[in-house]
Amino acid sequence: MTVLRVNHLKHVFGSGELAVTALEEIDFAVEAGELMALLGPSGSGKSTLLLCISLILAPTAGSIEIGGHTVYAEGWAHRESRRLRREKIGFIFQGHNLIPFLSARDNIVLALELNGVGRRSARQRADELLDYLEVTHRADALPGNLSGGEQQRVAIGRALANEPPLILADEPTASLDTERGGRVMELLKRIARERNSAVITVTHDERMIAGFDTVRRLRDGRLLVAEEYT
Numbered sequence: 736m737t738v739l740r741v742n743h744l745k746h747v748f749g750s751g752e753l754a755v756t757a758l759e760e761i762d763f764a765v766e767a768g769e770l771m772a773l774l775g776p777s778g779s780g781k782s783t784l785l786l787c788i789s790l791i792l793a794p795t796a797g798s799i800e801i802g803g804h805t806v807y808a809e810g811w812a813h814r815e816s817r818r819l820r821r822e823k824i825g826f827i828f829q830g831h832n833l834i835p836f837l838s839a840r841d842n843i844v845l846a847l848e849l850n851g852v853g854r855r856s857a858r859q860r861a862d863e864l865l866d867y868l869e870v871t872h873r874a875d876a877l878p879g880n881l882s883g884g885e886q887q888r889v890a891i892g893r894a895l896a897n898e899p900p901l902i903l904a905d906e907p908t909a910s911l912d913t914e915r916g917g918r919v920m921e922l923l924k925r926i927a928r929e930r931n932s933a934v935i936t937v938t939h940d941e942r943m944i945a946g947f948d949t950v951r952r953l954r955d956g957r958l959l960v961a962e963e964y965t
């Protein structure tokens with residue numbers, strides 16, 4: 736099943752002499768359970784592409800389909816693109832972005848409650864996720880008292896809370912040492928395999944992508960074809 740399809744995507748920042756073409760002729764699809772890495776040097780367009788497929792930034796041209804629904808085609812095609820974003824996409828950010836005054840558990844509970852899950856079920860589900868991510872013993876701790884790796888696990892728990900078919904991660908290992916980063920990548924792999932979620936991870940660290948199903952490389956706003964890899 737195709738979870739995400741991007742057709743002829745283009746994005747230009749600014750206009751006239753100041754225009755910067757950040758993305759051009761981007762075409763790809765991601766299937767359920769696929770683990771995809773998006774690589775590229777600084778300025779190649781990784782964040783811009785992630786913002787477009789997060790349904791945050793409107794591309795200048797092209798279309799985006801999520802779970803078979805066209806959500807963007809010369810304008811937001813789906814009236815409920817906001818709801819789709821909340822239900823269909825889980826986000827893992829570079830800095831983990833946890834709410835500092837809520838415990839690890841309550842950070843996950845909040846994500847569930849925002850999607851209409853009742854408090855009791857939300858707590859139960861949050862505890863299951865903390866267990867799955869092996870941070871149960873830190874459930875009541877505030878983010879500031881967690882290690883970088885634990886914070887990232889809780890952030891992954893929050894992204895998984897509503898069982899989205901698509902998970903987007905922006906440099907999820909950037910603030911971690913190699914060993915902890917490797918463990919977070921292993922976890923993302925497990926999530927793709929066991930939960931059949933499509934996972935797209937932006938990284939510039941080639942060491943982190945062993946075992947990924949698909950590696951796509953951006954350069955100057957375009958996806959390279961395999962022969963162009965160096």
Ligand SMILES: Nc1ncnc2c1ncn2[C@@H]1O[C@H](COP(=O)(O)OP(=O)(O)OP(=O)(O)O)[C@@H](O)[C@H]1O
Nearest residue numbers: 748749755757775776777778779780781782783784
């Ligand atoms: N808000 C903006 N206004 C104008 N130009 C922008 C803006 N954001 C990004 N750009 C330009 O678009 C291009 C792609 O930037 P983008 O941030 O997507 O790259 P990136 O691959 O994510 O880089 P990095 O790895 O450094 O985060 C760059 O030339 C950048 O300067």
